[in-house]
Amino acid sequence: MLSFSIWQLWLICAFVIGILEVFISGYFVLWFAVGAAAAALCAAFGLSVFFQVAMFATVSLLLTAASRTLFRKFLFQNSKSIAQGAESFIGARAVVTVEIPRSGFGEVRMNGELWMAFSSEGAIPINEQVIVDGVEGLRLSVKRVAKVV
Numbered sequence: 001m002l003s004f005s006i007w008q009l010w011l012i013c014a015f016v017i018g019i020l021e022v023f024i025s026g027y028f029v030l031w032f033a034v035g036a037a038a039a040a041l042c043a044a045f046g047l048s049v050f051f052q053v054a055m056f057a058t059v060s061l062l063l064t065a066a067s068r069t070l071f072r073k074f075l076f077q078n079s080k081s082i083a084q085g086a087e088s089f090i091g092a093r094a095v096v097t098v099e100i101p102r103s104g105f106g107e108v109r110m111n112g113e114l115w116m117a118f119s120s121e122g123a124i125p126i127n128e129q130v131i132v133d134g135v136e137g138l139r140l141s142v143k144r145v146a147k148v149v
Contacts, residue, residue: 008041010052027067035060089132089140100124100142108142119140 014036018026021029039056046056068077092110100106100119107132108117120133124144134141 005043006049007040007043007054010036010043010056014040028064031063032056032060033065034063057067074142089135092132093145094130094140094142095122096126096128096130096142099126105139108140110140115140119143 006088006092006107015031016032017033017036021027021033028036035056035058038059039052042052042055051129068100072108079092083087094108094110094117096106097109097114097119098107100108100117100123101122105116105118110132116138120141124130124142129145132140133143
C-alpha cells in the first residue's frame with residue numbers, strides 16, 4: 001500500500017490544481033496551486049497542519065486579490081481599452097434616413113439599424129453620409145462626412 005507524507009499530498013494537490021489551470025482560463029486556479037506548494041513547503045519543514053492550511057489559504061487569497069493588479073501593471077501596461085457599447089459607435093458611418101434639422105432630431109441608419117440623431121453642425125438632408133461624433137443616451141450626434149475635392 002502506498003503511504004504519502006503530508007508534504008507529498010500538498011505537492012500532488014498543487015500539481016493537480018496546476019493541471020486544472022491548463023483547462024480553465026483566467027489564471028484563477030493557478031494561485032491555489034501556488035498556495036498548495038507553499039503549504040507543502042511548510043509541511044516539509046515540519047510545521048503543524050493548522051499552519052499549513054493557514055499558509056495555503058493566505059497565499060491563495062493574497063495572490064488571487066493581487067493578480068488583477070499584477071497582470072494589469074506588468075502585462076497590460078501598453079494596451080488600449082477596447083470601446084464597448086455606445087462608445088464603439090463613435091467614428092462609425094451612417095446614412096440619414098429622416099432629415100436632421102438644425103435644432104432637432106432626425107434618423108440615421110447605421111449597421112442596418114435606425115437611430116435617432118441630431119446634428120452637431122447644422123441641418124443635414126436625407127441620404128447624406130454622416131459620421132457619429134458622440135452619443136447621448138440613445139441618440140447619436142452626427143456630422144457630415146468631409147468631401148474630398
